[in-house]
Amino acid sequence: MPNNYPAVSLTNAKAYGAQEVIIDTPKHGVELGELNESEILAVLTMYQRRTAALSKIKGLDYVLIFKNNGARAGASIAHAHSQVFATNIIPPDVQEEITAAVNYHAKHRRNAYADIIAKEIKGPRRIYTDKLTAAFCPYASRFHYEAWIFPRRLVDNVTELTATELKSLA
Known part of the structure; x- marks a missing residue:
């Protein structure tokens, strides 16, 4: 799903990129480490699918998938999630x-x-x-x-x- 607070956009030449949120699980209050193997596999498969899709967009040279847990780490939603960040800049x-x-x-x-x-x-x-x-x-x-x-x-x-x-x- 799209990120509600993206740092980059496919329509912004000065901050070109895509930013998405992957909901790790439908279970509220459960973190990635608490999921079973098949649930973690589903998350990893989604990482793979989103990386493949974003890599096909012209000008996106770098895809990063990361997790930040809790408000102190910058998370704006409490539900277990990952973020996908794709840009035209390799850090x-x-x-x-x-x-x-x-x-x-x-x-x-x-x-x-x-x-x-x-x-x-x-x-x-x-x-x-x-x-x-x-x-x-x-x-x-x-x-x-x-x-x-x-x-x-x-x-x-x-x-x-x-x-x-x-x-x-x-």
Whole structure:
């Protein structure tokens, strides 16, 4: 659904983009972490669908899906939801990460994320692994309780994940 307070719009050349809200569950007072696997899979599938749809719009180069819980985090609705933010600008920190990954590959002839996953799934920061998914606390976390969740098959975009991979992530 459209965001009632969008920071960007497809009709605003100075703040070009799209901003949407995804209702995570019809259950009021329930957060994402309280949903069962099939309910989380439905949320992830919607993330995939909205990313695919927004990526087809001319001029939208970057899609970000995020959650903010509660008024202190900027949420304007109490019901469990996610936001989709698509713009024509790739944020500088994201561009730096892309550049670093490209440089790592040029130097080592390996994927930086594959190397991170291979190391972390054997270490003390591992949270969860299966054949399709790896979850761990990153080295030098920036935030309390920060966790990285990766598909084991490296893809460039959530739209490339299979239904089986999405289920594993759920």
